[in-house]
Amino acid sequence: MAEGGVGACPQLFVVDTQTSYISVPSGKGSRWAGVGQKFLLLLVGLTLLGLVVEGFFLYRLYKKTEELSLCKYHPLCQNLSHPQTSGQEGGTILSLVGHKESNDIPTVPQHQDEVQQRPFAQLIGAITPVGENNMVLWENIDGETVTHHMGYAKGQLLVEEDGYYYLYSKVTIHADKPRLLIQHKVMKDTSSYDNSIELMRSKSSRHQTSTKASDKGDLWSSFLAGIFHLQSGDKIFVTLESIDNMRPGPTDNLMGAFMIFPGKILQHHLSPTL
Template structure:
């Protein structure tokens, strides 16, 4: 204790209020590295996907180029790329196939099958032109066919389905008396029980007055009936021609014919 009874003053301690803080990353900030990594992985994945798609397109382009390079040596591709040359070749083929005389139809040369021709047929009239049920008959030995069959009974059998151009021409004699003459192109198909009428020419014909003198001398009053059209035919369908009033037809291979070819 000090003198005079006065106590000594206690020491005053000064407390430093300045505190050193250690920054602690918040939870929100700590998630940024993982989000950026995911975004980076997404970019890498899209890049790889783009490379795969680009590779597929390049491969397809390569295959197309390879097919074209192989096709250009094929006769059909050469015909498409050189239409004038194709027409000249077609003319040369037709000259080889064409008849030397008007009443001759040659067979199809073997080399035509190698060009992959579409089905076709050409039939000419017989000396005995009408069969059962007014069906017009044709000369089977002189028939020109490819991928089609003539059954010898007036019917042309279709082997390949597709659209066909059908035509028929008959020469008729109307010198005797007035009558109705019907020239038809018919189709037999397994889808229906009865034949289907595709085309018809119906005419009422009489001999002209100026032909009266020719009638007694056995003259002729000739006229033609021609039918043509495009139809869809299925395999196993049969095409044939009928003529009602069969006595009117003028027999012969030049005056009557029937044909079909795929378009």
């Protein structure tokens, strides 16, 4: 302090504690955030791609399983599943499959389509059913008649394809006579034999002691059915004793056939082991 003078004012420094600071984002942090977003999008894309690929392989597996399930109805696959049986057929299966090495499953036709292509027929009683040699004639054009991959001529059903067929026949007769022999047969003509072959037969002998008025409406019906192996060119027909007493009409008389298995089933007889 100087003598006789006024002292100098001291210097004051004020610190403002309310000053706000603006944080400047770091350039390095923003760069890492963008990389993370891109990586996340890449993971999502790979996940979706994996789901699509997995769905594709599941669909392929489903189709393979479906074809294998249908394979049991096809003779080719049946023979392939039994190598001992197919080997005994002299290389037939090898000629069908060929020598191409491939992991693809052979194409198998749809079982439903195969069934729809099988032959069948149904004939109904004709207005004039009496033919030669007691052969029953049928109606094959009008009414509930149908012939699919089969033919008809002069009372005979014509076979066009080899296979096992379910045959059936129904006839109805006026049984109002005192003595009446009724014999219903299903016959087959084939090129292998000169004479007709009897497939099914129903026989009945009626003896009445009185002829009352109520007996005038007495009817007798016969129904025959069975499974038989038929070849292309075979002819199936029905004969009936006392055919003059046959009651005509489409509802009382029927004849039909439909294939239940194509071709011929191979039957292997195993010799006893010594």
